[in-house]
Amino acid sequence: MHKGLLLRSSVISIVLAVSGGLILGQEGRQAFGVRVVVDAARPMGPLRRIWRFFGADEPNYGYMKYGRQLLAALGRLAPGQVYFRAHNLLTSGDGTPALKWGSTGVYSEDSNGSPVYDWTILDRIFDTYQQSGIRPYVEIGFMPKDLSIRPEPYQHHWTPTARYDQIYTGWAYPPKDYNRWADLVYRWVRHCVDRYGPQEVRNWYWEVWNEANIGYWQGSTEEFLKLHDYAIDAVRRALPDARVGGPDCAGSGGRFMRTFLEHCLAGTNHATGKTGTPLDFVSFHAKGAPSSVGGHVRMGIAAQLRTIEEGFRIISSYQQLKGIPVIIGECDPEGCAACQGPQLAYRNGAMYPCYTAASFARIHDLADLYGINLEGALTWAFEFEDQPYFAGFRSLASNGIEKPVMNIFRIFSMMSGQRLAAESDGQVPLEGILKEGVRSRPDVGALASMAGSRAWVLVWHYHDDDLPGPDARVELELVGLPVANAQGLLEHYRIDHQHSNAYTAWQRMGSPQLPSPEQYQQLVEASRLALLGQPGNIGIADGKARISFDLPRHGVSLLVLSW
Template sequence: MVIEVKVPQKGSLFKNNSNVCVGSGRMGLALQKEYMDHLKIVQEKIHFRYIRCHGLFCDDVGIYREYSNDNQTIPFYNFTYLDRIIDGFLESGIRPFLELGFMPEKLKSGDRTVFYWKANVTPPSSYEKWAKLISVTLNHLIERYGREEVITWPIEVWNEPNIGFWAGTMAEYFKLYEYSAKAVKEVDQRIQVGGPAICGVNTEYWLRSFFEHCIKNKLPLDFVTRHCYTANRPIMQPCSEFIYHTLEEPTNMIRELKETREIMSDYPEIAHLPLHITEFNSSYVPRCPVHDTTFNAAYIARILSEAGEYADSYSYWTFSDVFEEMDVPPSVFHGGFGLIALNSIKKPTFYTFEFFSKAGKELLYRDENIIVTKDSDKYVIIGWHWHDVREKLPAQEKKYRLLLPSIAPQVLLIKREVGGSHANPLQTWSNMGKPRTLNKGQREILRASAEPLQTDKKLYQNNGIYEIEVSIPCNHLCMLEIIPVNDMTKNYLGFDLREFYGLDS
């Protein structure tokens, strides 16, 4: 069946926040060359505005130290690595979305840690010293980068305190938030601070309790943060280095965003605040092969097509597979979260974000599989078709016949496609025999295999209408750009493509 869509002349604002922020592993990874190489790649094509990392205060960044002198404990603040990291971010055209965590060794109240790199998740042994650490760090950043710059960096208090990333109680998190938020505002009232950075466990209870605590105690709260993943419980397989899930519909994340907005609307002091999804993805495990697939590219596209209606940012977790929560990655493709695999190989979902970064500001049409947008001088159409091939029923191609109002007598139609054997380096890697490490030749092959198929043709109006056929196979993603052409052919004497190729000149 072909769906015919008569696209209107005028539309509404497309609330596209897909490149506001992106996630990262711990901040200390920015000291690795490959991490910064990957950041350069995403910034060249996607242009994220902010980056959110764990581990600002972890000991591999090395900010907080204590020394004893004459039986006195003297704090020492070392910003050598932090300066190097922030310099690198700003040089890459991206600002930090600062997450306050985890606990430095000298401020911990216990030994509970998470991740391969042992992030300490216990409350501070001294909340006063924790607050001082925040204020000294922010004042250093202001001195180095300028006050007007640093006040544009949002600050989130901790990470997922409603599960194992916080060893304290809810009440202790609220205490941490109070000390942290007040410390931020004492540095500069204009710096935005928020939380509670929860994941999808007891969401409503945590949000309402947090809102009511902030309102009752008149605590600073400039934005609300939470995380969204759409995977069900892992399917554990014996003797496997990979973890698999069944997945919810991508619209379940949209539903969660709506529900979060509805909860916020019950509190007049909260209702108008920005909502930032500071982590989202399909699976929440960095060993799930779904992250490396063309399925994921199409699946995430459905989320990006509508999430901006409810959230002011939605930060894909993560931009790079330089990531070590479950040990050092054991192979180039291992199910990592990143948009870019090790060896600087773009994954299919990289193009989901690149395509949406090119979307027009005006929304003309949207449904479950396609979005039509427009700027003053061009159309951008993005189509996707995700289907879990583990289901028994086959998926039929999605077919559209789009009728678009003319923007110029002659235009160029460019189509880029992800799916099948195009922009699918996971398939090529499998064809290679799944090498653990890559030699130079294998890297070149995989990087080339990661590029989409690009085709183009001339397009002419007919009675003020362009007629375009769009077919989207199962687990494919595509982008069509329609760009006006200033045809200069007549300026070239005797140039005729038909002479050799039989093409329209």
């Protein structure tokens, strides 16, 4: 876009059609007008940095070539503040990864039935996190083969064409000896304290298992509570002020979540015989529900947001939990990162970051509505080694090439300070998006913050249907700025089909599966968060600044104003 279209002085008025009316937009395309007002004089409390959490089924990818590279990139977003959660940290095996599989071989038993501990692979995983500026969100699981009450079959050989429930093998069963289970956890935590120091490990999160309310746990709810109590008691014996919580259940958890919370608050602890189990944070999962309709992807943002609302409603119903940190331990457009299919075709392009922007903004709103101390929303996406380029997995990168979705986290990482009141006449109201998603008019909304002499405004143009549509002609007005008259500097970052998008660059190359070194470097360049034009001056008068720009369907803009 020409600089003259990007920057507008506050003393220039631009007359637009009424919002919803079509006008000519960028490059002659039709556009509809949207007015966004950000009020810097109306702070709404600190902007929650909920984006800092990531995770994956396959822990061993983390220390492989592209896994190390991606972890380092995540760590650079907020050193020491980014967390990573992984399944299979206690699973038996030699560390060879596969889809929805990983292992560490940490526990086995010798010919006399005595425990043997080997921390080698676990150390390699956590050492890589530490070297990358990342901390573990420790998932205590799954069951080692020699501890499982049903050890065979143990390792699955799942593929994206197989039934999902084929993954539930011997690792999903209760332990044959709960004391040995507790001793394994105790020794693991003590080992981490000895290796990384108590001050570091105090900053980690510890929770037991994954989604014990569905097939990941092949025992009863009461057996899970016993598993949880023994593990949490072991963690606290090893490090008395360790941060512990759970249950990282599938969905809001419903009755399972309430049973868990009531047990932790007032139940009899299976390990200690005392009342209650320590609970420093509460976690649950929320997924959307995309489908394939008429040959295109239709996202299901409403399903994910309704699950989050129900989870918040359950937690807020307990007065004893008022103010407790809450983490959405998996927070994604759908439920299977390693699955493939036409309904998942959104993952490589601009739809994924746009969905993330629109959904995370509503998660902030829901947390405010229910008085939730929201600490994190964990994106269950990482990378898959030795797979074709842009193979359709839910991931942040493909063969070392970062996908557009990575750039929404770069944008989130740039924003800080106080969240500001932002109103858009093109934004679908919260109650509307909860009820039916974004199926008719598009959702053009904003999330804004300010710190010191800088303000950030994130604007998205979202629709559930992955179909072309008219641009939004956005008229953005910042009011109440803490400077009356000044010359500001405006930077405009963009994610869309043409910017910050290695996938469309790869398509324009002819979708090579063996890109040349020159092509690979071009893809690296295309993957980076891009400025839309050069930074330029903008006038601030009477504490106001006005900016006009066109935003294509499924595009995201970050406007950074400094003064």
